[in-house]
Amino acid sequence: MLNISRTKIKESIPFSGAKSLVMTLPVKEAQKRVRILTAVVLVFFLILFLPWTQNVRSKGYVTALRPDQRPQTIHSIIAGRIEKWYVSEGAYVAKGDTILQISEIKDEYFDSLLLPRTQQQVDSKALSAQSYGGKVDALKNQIEALKRNNILKIQQANNKLKMAELKVESDSIKFQQAQVNYEIGAQQLERWEALYKEGLRSLTDLESRRLKFQDVQTKVIAAENDYLSSQNALISAQIELETIDNEFKDKLAKAESDMYSAMSSQFDAEATVSKLENQYSNYEARTGFRYILAPQNGYLARAIQVGIGETIKEGDAILNIVPADASLAVEMYVQPVDLPLIKVGNKVRFIFDGWPAIVFSGWPQISNGTFGGVVVAMDQFAGSNNQYRVLVIEDPEEEPWPEMLRMGSGADGIALLNDVPVWYEIWRQLNGFPADYYTQEQKDQLAKEKK
Incomplete structure (x- = not known):
């Protein structure tokens, strides 16, 4: 209803008994805005004092913890000619199983006796x-x-x-x-x-x-x-x-x-x-050596030399094999400026490719879909990409990693550092300061020593 007439109906007719009509009547917008603004300021002020977990994010991929459990290439020790394949790509082989047979191509080994x-x-x-x-x-x-x-x-x-x-x-x-x-x-x-x-x-x-x-x-x-x-x-x-x-x-x-x-x-x-x-x-x-055997239990990933009658040289790669039973780890790379912040035993959260996750980097407790890890080793020198390699294994105190996780899958790592207030983290980010190197226990110990 348009309020065109100068005669106010609400002044002549009481509306106290009509609750639905009272709810449609306008109130003072200024008071409402003040209340909303006050609530927002109070919430923001409270948020500034909430704990924030400092972190270092890095990309990596899934690998094996032990070198002998990582994907490897099987080479031919002698020169020869491929005579017969006993398995196909993707097949499971046990240690010692025959993969293929080769014959001699050098005349000094032709003698059958x-x-x-x-x-x-x-x-x-x-x-x-x-x-x-x-x-x-x-x-x-x-x-x-x-x-x-x-x-x-x-x-x-x-x-x-x-x-x-x-x-x-x-x-x-x-x-x-x-x-x-x-x-x-x-x-x-x-x-x-x-x-x-x-x-x-x-x-x-x-x-x-x-x-x-x-x-x-x-x-x-x-x-x-x-x-x-x-x-x-x-x-x-x-x-x-x-x-x-x-x-x-x-x-x-x-x-x-x-x-x-x-x-x-x-x-x-x-x-x-x-x-x-x-x-x-x-x-x-x-x-x-005329019979190429499986060095360990695993799956044949890809045949490099194929066919029958193909000639191979000494040391030529023949096929790739992926170990069946491997202790998975994540190989992540960090910048030199972040290396002092990470040490063996630090906690890391991972987002694996193919597993959806909702991540709050500062509040890992309320993140969903991430998996925990623990740093076990760090390189002492930078690689070709001028970054340091860090190996992280599954955290035994956290939820186990997915069973379908395979080596080579991508992983987004979040290395968890100290817990600080939100206002401190905002102040640090605005000033471009690095994350705290020392843990809170170390700070308390230093303070005690100074006293």
């Missing part, structure tokens, strides 16, 4: 080394026999030498005795001749004395001859002793030379055996 023939060479060389070892043992025994024989011969020669020395001494005494008898006989012969001249002895007695004297002369010559012979025998015994020693040294040197030559041949044969055994082991291991 390569291992038996190499083993035959190893056995032959081993027998050769044993033969040389037997020869060395025989020569050692020969050397020992020569030494024992030499000892006996030297003892025999020494005995002979001693006998010759005693013979020389005995002949020398006999020779001296013969000389004494000769001198006595000559004196007696002179006295007999003097007596004969004086007529005191007969001619027969004189001639008998002369015959005896001749026997004495004969004995002197025989004794001297025996003495010289015994001296020659002594010299021969000394020469024989020296000859025995020289012959022993010659025979010993020859036997030792033969022994060392046999030992050298034995060592060469043993070295050849070791080399052939190493070669056999390499051939045997290479035979196993």
Whole structure:
């Protein structure tokens, strides 16, 4: 109804009984605005004193905590040609399962009897080394026999030498005795001749004395001859002793030379055996490399080399595998200016790609759809993007991460720092100050130390 007339109906008709009509009557708008403004100011003032959780936001992606549980590429150790595939992409394989088979493409490994023939060479060389070892043992025994024989011969020669020395001494005494008898006989012969001249002895007695004297002369010559012979025998015994020693040294040197030559041949044969055994082991291991096996339980993600008959080189990537059982973690990157604010044990909230969330970064308690994490490791140097890598695992005190979460998924991380009033955070943001580095407990401790 338009209020055109100057006559006011509400002044003549009471409306106190009509509640719905009273509610339509205008009131003083100024009072209403004041009340609303007052309420807004009071709410804003109260909000300024609410706790606000400082945080550092960073992008990252889901990975595995342990390096051996992260996606890996399987390479070919040897060059070959693909012969057969046993699995398909996306299939689950257990550790040790055969993925594909390759064949040799190098001519030195074409022989189908390569291992038996190499083993035959190893056995032959081993027998050769044993033969040389037997020869060395025989020569050692020969050397020992020569030494024992030499000892006996030297003892025999020494005995002979001693006998010759005693013979020389005995002949020398006999020779001296013969000389004494000769001198006595000559004196007696002179006295007999003097007596004969004086007529005191007969001619027969004189001639008998002369015959005896001749026997004495004969004995002197025989004794001297025996003495010289015994001296020659002594010299021969000394020469024989020296000859025995020289012959022993010659025979010993020859036997030792033969022994060392046999030992050298034995060592060469043993070295050849070791080399052939190493070669056999390499051939045997290479035979196993013709089958590409799964290094751990996982899923085949993508085949890089495909088809049958395709040639691959040493170290070429063949396919990718994702471990089945892995401890998930988030690999997030922070700016150098924010690195001092993060330490091991800090709490982090995550928004994973594919899981909707309502986030209040300053009030993580009322956020919905986020998942908790704990910092476990930080890099000590910046990467190629001039940022530091931080590893975060699932917080055991929070709700577990989604079961369908896979490695490589994106994650928006919110690293939670100190709890401060809202007015302090607004003041810090307006002045461009960094977030607080120290925790509240550390601040309280510093304050106590100052007091």
